[in-house]
Amino acid sequence: MKTYICGCAKSCEKYIDDVFKNIDKIIPLFEDYLIVIAFDKSDDKTLRKLCDMKRKYKIEIIINPMPLTNIRVENICNARNQLLQFIRSKNLSGFEYSIMMDLDDVCSSPINVPVLFNALKRDDWDAISFNRNDYYDIWALSTKPYIFSCWHFPNGFEAVKKIKQFIKKELDECEPGKLYECISAFNGFAIYRMSAFQGVSYEWNVNKNIEIMQHDWIALTARALCQPIGKRDCDDDCEHRYFHMKAAIVNGARIRISPEILF
Secondary structure (H helix, E strand, O other): OEEEEEEEEOOOHHHHHHHHHHHHHHHHHOOEEEEEEEEOOOOOOHHHHHHHHOOOOOEEEEEOOOOOOOOHHHHHHHHHHHHHHHHHHHOOOOEEEEEEEOOOHHHOOOOOHHHHHHHHOOOOOOEEEEEOOOOOOOOOOEEOOEOOOHHHOOOHHHHHHHHHHHHHHHHHOOOOOOOEEOOEOOOOEEEEEHHHHOOOOOOOEHHHHHHHOOOOHHHHHHHHHOOOOOOOOOOEOOHHHHHHHHHHHHHOOOEEEEEEEOO
16 A cells, blocks of 8 residues: 655645654555655745655655746645646556645644544545544535535625534534545545546636536525525635546545544
């Protein structure tokens, strides 16, 4: 069992040491690994810290040569796609998995290694992310009846509050030993079976998501939120939503959440 460990880095110097302590703990779960990081221009010493880590770990750093746009999620999406392009071009023998993890505070608290170990022993998922005491990542989450982006409704904060209550209850009440089936989820750390994501990239434009959604999903979300049909005053959407939905459509990818807490 071999894995890529991927992340996007921008101005996260103060978290690098703690994140790599967690990476150090999960490396022994695999026969081999390669850490691949997409670096965007930062206002701190993130790049120097990452280069220092090369003394201990097998790391490839991809430095983005292009100027950043003023749309944050577009920049993150581009960075994640750079990671995908790199690991697909490497095509290392036996590397069946890829981990995508945030390199900031989200993944800096001590990791619960047995939770990840238990997930790796299962064969009933193609993408698995994990619960948290505070399930914060509502933007990446799509699960019936809350499928369309929470920030494309008139009262996004109320939508987030309602969906957070929903997913907490769903995961708390999940049958022991079962995984929660969803359409999209990330929550800062996810592991993927690469074969189920071949030919799929990240996309940040909400219009691309709408193109592949079932026709009634936006209306279903609106009814569940008790808000009017989603507003369209911006094109930004979470890059994970398209990645997961598209993989499910073209490759039958099984997107799951573990009710267990990883961080």
